[in-house]
Amino acid sequence: xxxxxxxxxxxxxxxxxxxxxxxxxxxxxxxLPQGSLLASFSFKSNASLQSFEQQHxxxxxxxxxxxxxxxxxxxxxxxxxxxxxxxxxxxxxxWDGAKEGGTGVEVWAWIEADxxxxxxxxxxxxxxxxxxxxxxxxxFIDSTRTTRPTKTYEPVGDHSNATVPHLHLLHGTLPREVVxxxxxxxxxxxxxxxxxxxxxxxxxxxxxxxxxxxSMSIDVRPVCPETSSGCIVEVEQTVxxxxxxxxxxxxxxxxxxxxxxxxxxxxxxxxxxxxPDACFPxxxxxxxxxxxxxxxxxxxxxxxxxxxxxxxxxESVCIRVPYEHQIFTSQGSVERKDPSRSHRxxxxxxxxxxxxxxxxxxxxxxxxxxxxxxxxxxxxxxxxQERGGVQTLLTNPSPNAGVSFTYFETLPWFxxxxxxxxxxxxxxxxxxxQEEIIQSIYYRPALDxxxxxxxxxxxxxxxxxxxxxxxxxxxxxxxxxxxPPDANRGFDVAPAVxxxxxxxxxxxxxxxxxxxTSLLLSLPTPDFSMPYNVIILTxxxxxxxxxxxxxxxxRRFVGxxxxxxxxxxxxxxxxxxxxxxxxxxxxxxxxxxx
Numbered sequence: 001x002x003x004x005x006x007x008x009x010x011x012x013x014x015x016x017x018x019x020x021x022x023x024x025x026x027x028x029x030x031x032l033p034q035g036s037l038l039a040s041f042s043f044k045s046n047a048s049l050q051s052f053e054q055q056h057x058x059x060x061x062x063x064x065x066x067x068x069x070x071x072x073x074x075x076x077x078x079x080x081x082x083x084x085x086x087x088x089x090x091x092x093x094x095w096d097g098a099k100e101g102g103t104g105v106e107v108w109a110w111i112e113a114d115x116x117x118x119x120x121x122x123x124x125x126x127x128x129x130x131x132x133x134x135x136x137x138x139x140f141i142d143s144t145r146t147t148r149p150t151k152t153y154e155p156v157g158d159h160s161n162a163t164v165p166h167l168h169l170l171h172g173t174l175p176r177e178v179v180x181x182x183x184x185x186x187x188x189x190x191x192x193x194x195x196x197x198x199x200x201x202x203x204x205x206x207x208x209x210x211x212x213x214x215s216m217s218i219d220v221r222p223v224c225p226e227t228s229s230g231c232i233v234e235v236e237q238t239v240x241x242x243x244x245x246x247x248x249x250x251x252x253x254x255x256x257x258x259x260x261x262x263x264x265x266x267x268x269x270x271x272x273x274x275x276p277d278a279c280f281p282x283x284x285x286x287x288x289x290x291x292x293x294x295x296x297x298x299x300x301x302x303x304x305x306x307x308x309x310x311x312x313x314x315e316s317v318c319i320r321v322p323y324e325h326q327i328f329t330s331q332g333s334v335e336r337k338d339p340s341r342s343h344r345x346x347x348x349x350x351x352x353x354x355x356x357x358x359x360x361x362x363x364x365x366x367x368x369x370x371x372x373x374x375x376x377x378x379x380x381x382x383x384x385q386e387r388g389g390v391q392t393l394l395t396n397p398s399p400n401a402g403v404s405f406t407y408f409e410t411l412p413w414f415x416x417x418x419x420x421x422x423x424x425x426x427x428x429x430x431x432x433x434q435e436e437i438i439q440s441i442y443y444r445p446a447l448d449x450x451x452x453x454x455x456x457x458x459x460x461x462x463x464x465x466x467x468x469x470x471x472x473x474x475x476x477x478x479x480x481x482x483x484p485p486d487a488n489r490g491f492d493v494a495p496a497v498x499x500x501x502x503x504x505x506x507x508x509x510x511x512x513x514x515x516x517t518s519l520l521l522s523l524p525t526p527d528f529s530m531p532y533n534v535i536i537l538t539x540x541x542x543x544x545x546x547x548x549x550x551x552x553x554x555r556r557f558v559g560x561x562x563x564x565x566x567x568x569x570x571x572x573x574x575x576x577x578x579x580x581x582x583x584x585x586x587x588x589x590x591x592x593x594x
Contacts, residue, residue, distance in 0.1 A: 022046055023059045023192055023305045027199040030320040032090050032369075033286055034281075036212065037295060040094050041199060041239040045190055049222060049231040059305075060235050061190040068220060071126035074167060075110040075157045076220040078130065080179045080187075082095070083213035083242075084517055090242065091369035097513035098240045099217040103493035104179070104518070105136055108171040109164055110155055113165060119168035120146070127172065135182040141172035144413055147454045150442055152408040152499050152512075157221030158231065173410060175492035175518040179216070181205035187216055190237065191304075198304025198348070199316055202296040203239060207248060211241040234417055249294045291357035299330070300354040315345035317356065322367055330355045342367055372498055374403055374461070378516040385475065385524040390417075392469040392496065396461040401503065404460045407469070408497040411453040413446040414476035415493065415521060421472040426465050436460070437467055448476070475523055485526065493519040 028040040045059040057065055068076060079101020085093055094101055109126060113119035123146065131138035149171050159167065184205050187193035195203060208214055217238045224231040267279040274280060292299050303316060315336060319327065323341040332349035348354050374396060381389035411417065424437040432520045438457060444454040461467050484491075500512040 002375065005346060024314060025199055025316060027202075027317045028320070029318070030244065030369075031366075033366075034089060035244060036090070036244045037245055037248075037290070038090070038094065039202075039239075039241050039243065039295075041203065043200070043237040045192070045236075046232045049233055052233040054290075057483045059192050060233065063325075064190060064220070064235070065233075067129040067133065071122045071129065072112045073109050073122070073220075074112050074159060074222065075155055076126075076162065076218070077108050078134075078218040078235070079106040080104075080134075080136070080177075080183050080217075081106070081215040081216065082179045082209070083211065085213050085242075087372045087375060087514075090403065092317070092372050093514060094240050096510060097236070097515070098510070098512065099219075099240065100215050100515065101217065102173060102175060102497070102515045102518065104173065104175040104177040104492070104494075105138065106171075106494075107138065107141070108149075108153055108169065108175045110157075110159075110167045111170055112165060112166050113168055116168065119170065123170045123172075134186050137174060137177055138172075142175060142458050143451050144449065145172050145174070145410075145452065147171045147410045147444075147452065149408055149454070149456065151456050151458070152497055153404045155221075156219075157234075158224040159222065171410070173494040175494045177326045180209060183216070184208060187218075187237065187239075190218075190235075193304035199300055200304065201298065201301040202292065204297055207243065207296055208239070208241055210245050210247070210386055214239070214241040221521075233593050234358065243295055245288055245290050245295060248296075249290065268389070289358060289360045292355055300348060302351050302353075303348040314347070316348045317354070318343050318345040319356070320367060321358070325361050326359055327356045328359065359576065371397060372514070373398070373512060374405065374498065374514065376496070376498055376514060378496055378515050378519065380519060380521070381470070382472070385522070387472060387474050388521075389421075389470060389472045394461055394469065394498075395468040396463060396465055399464045402460055402462050403500060404503075405498050405500040407455075407457040407459050408499070409453075409455045410494050411451070411455070411473075411519075412491065413448055414478060414491075414523065415453070415473050416446060416471040416476060417453060417455070419443055419473050421469070421470075423471070424459070424467055424469050426462070426467055429462070429465060432462065432465075475521075477524055480526055480528070480531070483528075487525045487528070490520040490522045 003164065023043075023045045025044070026042045028038075028042075030038045030040075032038050044393055047056075047058060047060050051058075052060065052065060053069075055062070055065065067073075079099075080143070081101040081103055083103075085100070087093070101184055107127070107130070107301070109123070111119045111122045111126070113122055119137050120143070124142070127138040127141045130136070148169060153169060153171070155167070184203065188200060189202060191200055193200060195201060215238075217236075219224060219234075219236045219238075223234045223235055224232055265279050267274060267283045271280045300317070321327070323337075327344060329335065329346060330349070330353060332352060334347040336345045337346070338344070345357070346354070376392065376394050378390065378392045392407075394407075419441075422441075424434050426432050426437070432496045439458040439460065441458075442456040444451075446453040457469075459469075495515040495518045498514050498516075500510065500514070
């Protein structure tokens with residue numbers, strides 16, 4: 001009996017040691033050109049699907065789990081982004097753009113419902129709940145800001161065959177939303193250590209929102225591993241940012257941003273136009289010294305539940321630098337070098353602080369970054385307050401292979417495009433027809449004050465070519481109550497979403513996403529001071545007219561002889577006495593002057 005008990009206990013311990021950890025976190029650092037640093041934070045929590053449905057929450061936050069269950073949401077993707085990713089200087093996007101969102105707030109979810117009306121009702125419930133949880137304006141996502149993409153997004157979770165026919169995809173954007181510390185604080189509260197330990201201690205609002213580009217994402221999906229008999233619910237939170245190293249180090253000795261003196265500028269004198277009056281800044285990304293305390297303002301405080309599949313401590317911090325570069329770390333950390341000689345990973349100590357410092361490097365070697373598969377830029381054309389146009393430039397840098405992708409735009413209802421003006425052409429090769437570039441079109445027109453315009457295109461760009469996509473639109477006139485407080489600033493138009501399809505020779509079937517920048521649309525704006533002037537003038541006239549009429553209706557006019565105790569002689573005597581007093585005063589003043 002004792003042997004059987006020991007055997008059962010050993011098998012149970014082995015099962016637990018081989019199980020996937022319920023929580024893991026990872027930080028990846030990579031220097032970029034022009035003295036920038038890419039920092040990618042990843043936090044992943046999971047629980048069994050059975051415990052999730054029974055509301056037995058351990059590492060998955062209860063507040064988020066109950067919202068998903070109440071709104072019948074089977075898969076959720078939420079993005080908070082600001083800034084612009086410079087693809088020409090920084091290369092391909094982190095996570096292949098899968099963790100990136102458009103400027104502002106972007107959310108899409110797969111909701112289980114029998115009809116579209118039920119799905120939309122659950123969608124509104126989900127947005128209102130997420131609005132309160134993340135202190136964002138998600139409650140403003142109504143029918144005019146909601147679309148149903150058909151080809152751009154696909155579920156990334158493992159859904160059962162019985163559930164798939166009842167899943168409805170809904171997508172919403174708020175390009176005007178300003179991402180700030182009020183969104184970061186509830187984001188950190190969802191983590192098991194609440195930002196008090198582990199790599200999350202580096203996330204400070206002053207540093208994050210001072211970055212050149214930043215994106216926060218939350219992904220919830222069901223996963224059914226092939227090696228396991230049961231399914232799990234996975235919650236992955238990521239934070240990606242591009243920091244300027246010199247700007248991040250500035251507050252220590254110069255809290256007020258000031259231009260550097262001329263003698264401290266580091267100029268590239270190899271440029272032909274270099275002169276004492278013209279300075280081209282040198283790329284100091286590979287030689288500029290920095291540390292975690294310099295860039296993030298603090299070191300990492302301990303570790304947070306970071307274990308691997310064998311129960312040991314996992315690698316929490318990795319940096320991508322050449323093998324020749326020197327790196328100094330705190331005592332107690334363990335370093336592991338990748339066989340490819342491009343990555344170094346560190347195991348954090350269980351307690352204490354972890355510091356990483358890169359001194360001035362003698363080697364100028366730089367690891368190459370992968371190039372983007374497609375460059376995209378979008379802008380407005382035309383002039384005037386009545387009509388306009390949109391132009392999108394799609395460039396394929398590959399000299400050998402073409403690229404196919406889905407182009408998705410969601411436009412506000414007051415921006416009405418003319419579909420017959422849609423043109424796609426290659427300026428350098430007019431021989432390509434529009435049918436060769438655009439394979440299919442899905443267009444859902446807008447309804448005034450009910451829904452926006454949805455446009456999805458299947459596009460193929462030949463090798464080493466640039467496709468110019470243009471169309472015209474008409475601007476609608478709004479009611480004066482529909483303008484925001486800063487009406488003269490304009491209206492934000494959501495970025496376009498591009499999903500690149502994997503080619504036949506690609507080893508990974510994953511899709512690559514990228515987004516254009518948002519646009520600022522100027523609409524005919526009335527003079528809001530005129531209603532104010534009309535209101536004031538009207539109120540004054542009404543007050544005068546009402547006061548006069550009210551006096552005539554309410555007051556009672558009687559003769560002087562009808563008033564009791566009134567004597568006309570006494571009144572005349574008082575007036576005569578007053579006049580004599582005034583006369584005496586004036587006469588006394590004249591005598592004094594003489």
